Amino acid sequence: MPHYFDNAHSEEIDTLRQRLTARTEWPTWLLLIGVYVGWFGIVLASPGLGLWWSTLLLIPLVVLWLSVQHELLHGHPTRWPALNKILGYAPFAVWYPYTLYRDSHLLHHRDEDLTIPGRDPESRYLSAERWQGSSGFERGLHWLNKTVLGRFALGAPLVLLALAREQLQRLQAGERQAWSMWLSHGALTLVMLAFIARYSALPVWHYLLLISVPALSIAMIRSYYEHRPHAQPEQRTVINEAAWPWRWLFLNLNFHLVHHDLPSLPWYDLPRAYRARREQWLARSGGFVVQGYGQLLRQNGVKAIDSPRHPFH
Secondary structure, X not given: OOOOOOHHHHHHHHHHHHOHHHHHOHHHHHHHHHHHHHHHHHHHHXXXXXXXXXXXXXXXXXXXXXHHHHHHHOOOOOOOHHHHHHHHOOOXXXXXXXXXXXHHHHHHOOHHHOOOOOOOOOOOOEOHHHHHOOOHHHHHHHHHOOOHHHHHHHHHHHHHHHHHXXXXXXXXXXXXXXXXXXXXXXXXXXXXXXXXXXXXOOOHHHHHHHHHHHHHHHHHHXXXXXXXXXXXXXXXXXXXXXXXXXXXXXOOOOOHHHHHHOOOOOHHHHHHHHHHOHHHHHHHOOOOEEOOHHHHHHHHOOOOOOOOEOOOO
């Protein structure tokens, strides 16, 4: 148990961990089964649903799948990483192999490195050296990416370009793990796209560009301002008191500080852990609180929330 919890708080967390759902993980199993059934059901029903109704249903389902994969890599619903990998390897979201997402995200959970360029793999900040070496056009893109609308429009293309550049370097260097990962992910993705082409009303290009990319763009909204630079690591992670549709879509990861402090706590227990000691969580965050994603849109829809350049790295 982390040292910053007092005895009463520690007991509350232990109670959450010992609940029947925490032992059996049935909410996560139901969610996992629901996403698989939903994806295949929508794809197979798409000739009757029509192209655009199928699209509107699949986009949030793929966003939810990304959230489910996040639960899997954190040890839910089983304690066996290999089994969770099998359960989460379906390439519904196309672009990120499960193994790559798992390994980079677990590195991101080193809280002492949060937001620091080159150390936090999910940092959205640039080092002073990289900033100085950037062109005016590149700096403009990074500033736009610091707005909510810019993040929605540019976030996915920017991360996919960075992903392609980084992974091509690994493949060119002959890294066996990278080749194995991308060959298996690529083969499974081709099977999925062949299934879509054969049994659905969705053109393959439509699924790639108008379902998987928009789903990634929506996921970019969740991570838009999850972390900020701060001298104290525990005050780098946000608490976003979002409304229920977003909490469901992101599986309560809006309570992001609670998740970082208790990464093994399943998604369905995060709200209860937060509500039990809300004032203590707020104090621990140093007041890093957002009143929902609507607040971010109103205040930072077209205004950068902070600088792309890391202030003290």
